[in-house]
Amino acid sequence: MSSTAYAEHRTVKRRMRLGLASKQALFAYAIILPTLAILAIFRFLPMLEAFYFSLTQYDLVHPPKFIGLANFVDLMGDPLFLKSARVSIAYVVFSVIPVLPLSLGLAVLFNRSLWIKNFLRSAIFMPVVMPAVVMAVVWTFMYQQDGVINTILGWFGIDPIAWLRSSASALWAVILIGIWRATPYYMVIFLAGLQAIPADYYDAAKIDGAGGWASFWHITLPLLKPTTLLVVVMNVIVAMKVFAVPLIMTNGGPADATRVLPLFIYQTAFEFFDMGRAAAMSVFLFVAVMLFSFVQVRMFTRGEELR
Amino acid sequence: MASIEIRAVNKAFGPTQVLHDVDLEVANGEFLVLVGPSGCGKSTLLRMIAGLEEVSGGEISIGGRVVNDLPPKNRDIAMVFQNYALYPHMTVRENMAFSLKLRREPKPQIARQVEDAAEVLNLMPFLDRYPRQLSGGQRQRVAMGRAIVRNPQVFLFDEPLSNLDAKLRVQMRVEIRSLHQRLHATSVYVTHDQIEAMTMADRIVVLHEGRIEQVGSPLDLYDHPANLFVAGFIGSPSMNFVRGVLRARDDTHWVEAGDGTALPVGGSPQGRDGQEVVYSFRPEHLELGATGGGVPAKIQVIEPTGADTHVFCEFCGTQICAVFGERLSVRPGETIFLQPKVAGVHLFDAANGKVLTNGIGN
Numbered sequence: 001m002s003s004t005a006y007a008e009h010r011t012v013k014r015r016m017r018l019g020l021a022s023k024q025a026l027f028a029y030a031i032i033l034p035t036l037a038i039l040a041i042f043r044f045l046p047m048l049e050a051f052y053f054s055l056t057q058y059d060l061v062h063p064p065k066f067i068g069l070a071n072f073v074d075l076m077g078d079p080l081f082l083k084s085a086r087v088s089i090a091y092v093v094f095s096v097i098p099v100l101p102l103s104l105g106l107a108v109l110f111n112r113s114l115w116i117k118n119f120l121r122s123a124i125f126m127p128v129v130m131p132a133v134v135m136a137v138v139w140t141f142m143y144q145q146d147g148v149i150n151t152i153l154g155w156f157g158i159d160p161i162a163w164l165r166s167s168a169s170a171l172w173a174v175i176l177i178g179i180w181r182a183t184p185y186y187m188v189i190f191l192a193g194l195q196a197i198p199a200d201y202y203d204a205a206k207i208d209g210a211g212g213w214a215s216f217w218h219i220t221l222p223l224l225k226p227t228t229l230l231v232v233v234m235n236v237i238v239a240m241k242v243f244a245v246p247l248i249m250t251n252g253g254p255a256d257a258t259r260v261l262p263l264f265i266y267q268t269a270f271e272f273f274d275m276g277r278a279a280a281m282s283v284f285l286f287v288a289v290m291l292f293s294f295v296q297v298r299m300f301t302r303g304e305e306l307r
Numbered sequence: 308m309a310s311i312e313i314r315a316v317n318k319a320f321g322p323t324q325v326l327h328d329v330d331l332e333v334a335n336g337e338f339l340v341l342v343g344p345s346g347c348g349k350s351t352l353l354r355m356i357a358g359l360e361e362v363s364g365g366e367i368s369i370g371g372r373v374v375n376d377l378p379p380k381n382r383d384i385a386m387v388f389q390n391y392a393l394y395p396h397m398t399v400r401e402n403m404a405f406s407l408k409l410r411r412e413p414k415p416q417i418a419r420q421v422e423d424a425a426e427v428l429n430l431m432p433f434l435d436r437y438p439r440q441l442s443g444g445q446r447q448r449v450a451m452g453r454a455i456v457r458n459p460q461v462f463l464f465d466e467p468l469s470n471l472d473a474k475l476r477v478q479m480r481v482e483i484r485s486l487h488q489r490l491h492a493t494s495v496y497v498t499h500d501q502i503e504a505m506t507m508a509d510r511i512v513v514l515h516e517g518r519i520e521q522v523g524s525p526l527d528l529y530d531h532p533a534n535l536f537v538a539g540f541i542g543s544p545s546m547n548f549v550r551g552v553l554r555a556r557d558d559t560h561w562v563e564a565g566d567g568t569a570l571p572v573g574g575s576p577q578g579r580d581g582q583e584v585v586y587s588f589r590p591e592h593l594e595l596g597a598t599g600g601g602v603p604a605k606i607q608v609i610e611p612t613g614a615d616t617h618v619f620c621e622f623c624g625t626q627i628c629a630v631f632g633e634r635l636s637v638r639p640g641e642t643i644f645l646q647p648k649v650a651g652v653h654l655f656d657a658a659n660g661k662v663l664t665n666g667i668g669n
Contacts (some may be wrong), residue, residue: 132471203354203386207359
């Protein structure tokens, strides 16, 4: 083949390859287009709109009026908002931290061969498949003065507690449900993470002289780091968005003890009809979630890329 | 250093018996290779020596001490795994130091031991890298380093080279062998690759369906296979088998192949006139006869390997392979005349596969 003919052959080949690549790209775009369209209409547009509303005064009846950052400035001096933010932070901290050891512990337990494993695994997973509203109603009954929980406490000589009626205990009651509901869900994620660790590493560790604790500490935990990051980030986001359970069980009371931010946002928008202020709080929550997640990812991946 | 003794060892997974009464001794400092097709139980036996699988019956001792109920860490063994099993979140240095760290050895001593091992294996430049930053051959070396760093009594290798490409495999084969010559550690090496077994072993154990078929030095197995399985498994290209009937008249013996061809047998083999046998010879034990001399064979495929020529042809109704050291000017479709060298002929009992005679010349 002469050199010109060869060069020509090469060009033709390259053109054909490019053609194929762009065809494949077009096909890919065609496939994701419907999803993108739905996301854009029902997710991104309302989000952008919320950003806009946060800069307005809007009561759902009269057209929105642009007022700049006034809503945000107002919020910073609003004791109700600050109280609600504090409740949300408490909810996040105390519902996320216990879930980690609980879900990981259960996952490790269920990763072993246990004859009753399948039954227990399904039983423990129940809270996840139960609708939040049903769950909230059932727990409300259980928390009542003469409910199951106080009855059981009574067997041990403990006086009945006014779970949902006392501002001292209501938040704890709500947090307990959050833990009860999140633990099995994250257990399944940890279980998937555990099963992705090749058995070879444990064999090698046994030969190297590691016992159960040493393998867990030196092999399991470090290799579960990506899973743990996922669980913490997801768990924090879900906890920051908790809404249905406090709405149904306490509606934010007593004395605002359980008025988490999402509930306060909902009430501001649809009970006080202050859309602008509610949108401003949403933006605040959005930024807070983003910041938290960003910091967590940075903390976990310090110095090394995720595997 | 220590010897290993395996006495009547059995292993069952539920109702499936994977090892049947295995008896084996590994001498102090010996390099023993367990070889067999997949599913023959070789890895299971190795894992039982390591303590990663329980012993269902029988006894395993290392250095005179029964280890059946000892956990791996108390057996003073090291193991190299098929896919290396290097901890991905630890550097090469940490991987190699892990066992020493668990034993709470003093830090300066750990550092010295790791560096000594790294020196031996040319791993010094990689000590601070993570396994994912290394090539397959380097990972393999780290796995070896992790094994030698604590100077164990026994090395166990579980198909350590099967993930490497052909060229690297040959190179690592030599390295493992020379490492063994330097350390003289008792080693048990599992592979399904008979070439690896032949080239590395002091002694080879051929396992098949959970039973030991034969134990011996590589050339012993090659020249004196005890049964059809070993004969077919050891050697590449593998031994040729032609079914026939043993004929004896006075002092002469020959085998009558299925198509009536008389095949020569030297000496006086065991077996009686009329017994069904498998007439066997290695590809290199064939002579090219002149036209009319020997058995006519129709050439099907010719594979020139450079060093020698592999000729696949039909011989007495069976496909066989013949290897010639010289280059041949023949083509597929042509007929050549082949004469088995009597000295290289083995006869096996067709009924049970046991050897009747191994070629007298070997």
